[in-house]
Amino acid sequence: MQYWRLSRLLVELTHSRADGSYRKQLAQLSKTQLLILDDWGLEPLQAAQRNDLLELMDDRYGK
Numbered sequence: 001m002q003y004w005r006l007s008r009l010l011v012e013l014t015h016s017r018a019d020g021s022y023r024k025q026l027a028q029l030s031k032t033q034l035l036i037l038d039d040w041g042l043e044p045l046q047a048a049q050r051n052d053l054l055e056l057m058d059d060r061y062g063k
Helices: 008-018 022-031 048-062
Strands: 002-005 036-040
Touching: 002 008, 002 048, 008 022, 008 048, 022 048
Parallel strands: 002 036
Antiparallel strands: none
16 A cells, blocks of 8 residues: 655656656556555646656556
8 A cells, every 4th residue: 555645746756757767666656556646636737747647547447
């Protein structure tokens, strides 16, 4: 189980994209049995953030 505030997760994914560990971070998140994203919808998402969230949800779909 992992708990993330959505804003912090998106910042972490942005940093992982910059340092080259983005795919590894997504793979780790997709293997987590339960992923809790809190504080969803408190602020508008930028295009890159929406894409990161879509990638994450797509990797987890059906698990």
